[in-house]
Amino acid sequence: MTQWMFARDTAVHARGGGILDTAIRENWDIGGKANGGYLLAIAARAMALETGRPDPVTITAHYLSPGKVGPVEAQVSTVKQGRRFTVASASLSAQGKPLLQVLGTFGDLAAGTDAFERIEAAPPELPSPEHCVRQDPARGSPRIFGSIDVRLDPEDAGFQHGEPSGLLRTRGWFRLLNEEPVDTLGLLLAVDAFPPTAFNGRLPVAWTPTVEMTVHLRGRPAPGWLRASFSTRFVSAGFLEEDGEIWDSSGRLVAQSRQLALLPRDAA
Numbered sequence: 001m002t003q004w005m006f007a008r009d010t011a012v013h014a015r016g017g018g019i020l021d022t023a024i025r026e027n028w029d030i031g032g033k034a035n036g037g038y039l040l041a042i043a044a045r046a047m048a049l050e051t052g053r054p055d056p057v058t059i060t061a062h063y064l065s066p067g068k069v070g071p072v073e074a075q076v077s078t079v080k081q082g083r084r085f086t087v088a089s090a091s092l093s094a095q096g097k098p099l100l101q102v103l104g105t106f107g108d109l110a111a112g113t114d115a116f117e118r119i120e121a122a123p124p125e126l127p128s129p130e131h132c133v134r135q136d137p138a139r140g141s142p143r144i145f146g147s148i149d150v151r152l153d154p155e156d157a158g159f160q161h162g163e164p165s166g167l168l169r170t171r172g173w174f175r176l177l178n179e180e181p182v183d184t185l186g187l188l189l190a191v192d193a194f195p196p197t198a199f200n201g202r203l204p205v206a207w208t209p210t211v212e213m214t215v216h217l218r219g220r221p222a223p224g225w226l227r228a229s230f231s232t233r234f235v236s237a238g239f240l241e242e243d244g245e246i247w248d249s250s251g252r253l254v255a256q257s258r259q260l261a262l263l264p265r266d267a268a
Helices: 005-009 036-051 184-190
Strands: 013-016 019-024 055-063 070-081 086-094 097-107 148-152 169-176 210-217 226-231 239-247 253-262
Touching: 019 036, 036 055, 036 070, 036 086, 036 097, 036 184, 036 210, 055 184, 184 210, 184 226, 184 253
Parallel strands: none
Antiparallel strands: 013 019, 019 070, 055 097, 055 210, 070 086, 086 097, 148 169, 169 226, 210 253, 226 239, 239 253
8 A cells, every 4th residue: 555655744643632643754844944834734634633524624824933853742622613614723832842823614625516616717827747847856946845746837937046037926736746645634735835936026035934824725626736826916014925826637726825924034
């Protein structure tokens, strides 16, 4: 049986009383700090297990401290139990230090597939994955890109050789390795897996730490590549927002995200 990497590296084990044991694994980091979407996926897996609801419908995380490789404790409590949805809160901590505080609504997104839809948008137009720029640690990309397959639209990859587009935009393809299927927890990783829009905006920054991230999940993705598009409209008061859309291989919108990120003090 194939041991899927993402599922294995976000696994949680219930201890009882809403406390779960888990760990931050290697190669999910950027400069030694665990990726924010990866941390959120760990917390959401703990929340799904404790609530008995498989899918986050909306989830918000506040980032408190950088996460590093090692044991982590998750604590989950139910805020409200309903017929369709359960609202829960969760925290991640390492050696008593808080890493993440989360509030989410969980349900079953397989149950609403026949609901009425009106979509006044479309997936981003992208070259095929073979004609996009794969992010590769062997070529200087962060180590997390050895654990996932992310490919940037060539128009949005110029920052990698000193030629940013000037647009606060990042688009591309996403999938997990070894044909591991992406579920709604994998979507939480996908929305934070791309280089920041600021890298293309000709801003004097090399990093933009996330303060808060909210993700709305619209459905379980169909198998295959995911299309992603991220954009920023406002850079002000030392912060920027990054709005994301994830579309599955059938052309369906499956996730939306918004991050509030901090500009380093010297840039701001």
